[in-house]
Amino acid sequence: MVKEQRVPCEQPKHRLQSLRHIGPTNCLTLALLNLSIACIDSGFRYDRPSTVNDQSATDATSRSDKPTGERKSNENSAFWWGVATSAYQVEDFGPGDVGEYQTDWDVHYQRGKLEHARGHGCWSYSQVERDLNALEALGVTHYRFSLEWARIEPAPGEYNEAALQHYVDLTKALRARGITPVLTIWHFTFPSWLYDADVDRHGWLHPMAAERWQAFLDYVVPRLTPHVQTFAPLNEPNAYALACLVNQFPPGGRLSYRRYLKTMDAEVARFIDAARVIRQYRPDARIISVQNIIDWQRAPLDLFDFWYRKGQEYNFYHLDQVADHCDWIGFNFYFAETASPLALLMQQQRDGDDVSDLGWKIAPGGFERRITELYQRYRKPLVITENGLADADDDQRARFLVEHITALQRAMAAGADVRGYFHWSLMDNYEWAHGYTMKFGLYEVDQATKALKPRASARVFKMLRGLFTPDGQLDRIPAVIP
Numbered sequence: 343m344v345k346e347q348r349v350p351c352e353q354p355k356h357r358l359q360s361l362r363h364i365g366p367t368n369c370l371t372l373a374l375l376n377l378s379i380a381c382i383d384s385g386f387r388y389d390r391p392s393t394v395n396d397q398s399a400t401d402a403t404s405r406s407d408k409p410t411g412e413r414k415s416n417e418n419s420a421f422w423w424g425v426a427t428s429a430y431q432v433e434d435f436g437p438g439d440v441g442e443y444q445t446d447w448d449v450h451y452q453r454g455k456l457e458h459a460r461g462h463g464c465w466s467y468s469q470v471e472r473d474l475n476a477l478e479a480l481g482v483t484h485y486r487f488s489l490e491w492a493r494i495e496p497a498p499g500e501y502n503e504a505a506l507q508h509y510v511d512l513t514k515a516l517r518a519r520g521i522t523p524v525l526t527i528w529h530f531t532f533p534s535w536l537y538d539a540d541v542d543r544h545g546w547l548h549p550m551a552a553e554r555w556q557a558f559l560d561y562v563v564p565r566l567t568p569h570v571q572t573f574a575p576l577n578e579p580n581a582y583a584l585a586c587l588v589n590q591f592p593p594g595g596r597l598s599y600r601r602y603l604k605t606m607d608a609e610v611a612r613f614i615d616a617a618r619v620i621r622q623y624r625p626d627a628r629i630i631s632v633q634n635i636i637d638w639q640r641a642p643l644d645l646f647d648f649w650y651r652k653g654q655e656y657n658f659y660h661l662d663q664v665a666d667h668c669d670w671i672g673f674n675f676y677f678a679e680t681a682s683p684l685a686l687l688m689q690q691q692r693d694g695d696d697v698s699d700l701g702w703k704i705a706p707g708g709f710e711r712r713i714t715e716l717y718q719r720y721r722k723p724l725v726i727t728e729n730g731l732a733d734a735d736d737d738q739r740a741r742f743l744v745e746h747i748t749a750l751q752r753a754m755a756a757g758a759d760v761r762g763y764f765h766w767s768l769m770d771n772y773e774w775a776h777g778y779t780m781k782f783g784l785y786e787v788d789q790a791t792k793a794l795k796p797r798a799s800a801r802v803f804k805m806l807r808g809l810f811t812p813d814g815q816l817d818r819i820p821a822v823i824p
């Protein structure tokens with residue numbers, strides 16, 4: 343197992359807004375203020391490194407887990423066109439496992455820390471054929487989904503073989519339909535046995551976490567590598583760490599900048615653990631580091647760009663440390679935001695055509711800017727692993743799609759190496775602290791029949807795929823904005 347080590351990275355950052363979807367803005371604002379004090383106190387400074395390839399800071403493993411560069415395979419021949427989900431957000435209990443496992447989110451809810459229960463999910467565990475049909479109807483080439491660790495390992499060291507087999511079967515069923523699986527191993531939830539009421543010992547900070555993660559990888563990875571080439575070990579570790587700072591993941595406790603740093607460092611080590619195990623079983627694996635990147639805008643009164651630089655720290659702190667351990671960079675993009683606590687405080691109050699139902703500023707220009715920035719900073723292939731919006735009326739999504747794909751095309755035409763686009767999400771799902779109130783789906787879920795019903799924008803999504811040539815260029819710019 344990789345020995346966890348403190349990585350001497352340049353500083354902290356805070357991850358602001360996208361965290362808004364998991365918690366009250368006032369908490370976040372407090373966190374930012376807290377963070378600013380902590381940063382000032384400790385003299386932290388974050389400048390963009392001239393290079394991110396300094397292996398010395400991060401190499402807790404042998405060189406064998408290093409990416410070997412892009413490899414030739416059929417999967418590289420075309421632009422990836424996909425949708426993304428995560429297990430906890432869409433799955434129901436499976437036959438025989440009701441009550442047999444719990445995640446930390448279930449415990450948070452039971453303890454009154456969350457307003458919305460996950461409940462039945464969207465039945466994606468029991469309705470596999472339904473989902474496959476929906477994917478096929480969208481014309482996707484790839485599907486990004488995640489494992490539920492708690493389901494596979496309901497008690498420490500006790501594995502549910504049927505649960506793992508379910509995921510193996512899903513990868514095979516996707517391939518049988520010509521859809522390539524992209525597997526996220528951890529997407530925000532832990533088994534309840536990594537829950538601890540003391541937030542400084544919860545999740546990645548739990549005394550058993552490193553050892554159990556390694557054992558979990560040893561159990562699941564060899565079963566999946568015959569069917570999966572592309573893995574995202576962790577979803578948005580930067581977002582999760584900020585959630586820890588503001589006590590949203592897990593909820594409760596006092597703000598702690600130290601906890602934030604410890605979580606970051608643990609996540610770096612866990613990512614490297616996963617990369618090593620995956621490459622051990624599949625040397626040609628493609629490993630993606632998935633980050634939530636926000637298009638920060640400088641606030642007029644942001645003296646010395648303090649808040650802007652905090653925002654950039656949020657974007658890059660984790661990635662700088664794992665860039666040498668991944669093949670591609672996964673970019674989750676949702677919005678632009680003014681880098682200031684006040685702007686964040688006001689976010690939920692926003693309304694209008696240029697913001698989503700969550701008050702997130704729709705910013706295709708920011709998308710283009712950040713693609714270019716990411717590519718210039720790391721010089722690695724990029725894949726858009728999430729992009730979407732909460733839009734219950736479906737009166738913004740089509741335009742959002744067209745504008746973001748057009749922006750993507752501009753960034754690619756200017757030289758950015760982008761290999762694919764995944765929309766969030768296949769269907770409306772459990773949006774963390776917002777429960778089912780925020781509608782991110784290309785499909786609605788009929789609660790009575792469990793059927794998936796395509797929104798009008800799903801047709802636009804499908805149509806846009808047809809605009810890419812096989813080598814990944816967009817050969818026509820959509821002229822009509824629906």
Ligand code: FCB
Pocket residue numbers: 360363428431577578581634674728766773774782
């Ligand atoms: C991302 C998360 C995903 C979903 C979207 C809206 O940050 O990765 O699970 O909640 O936001």
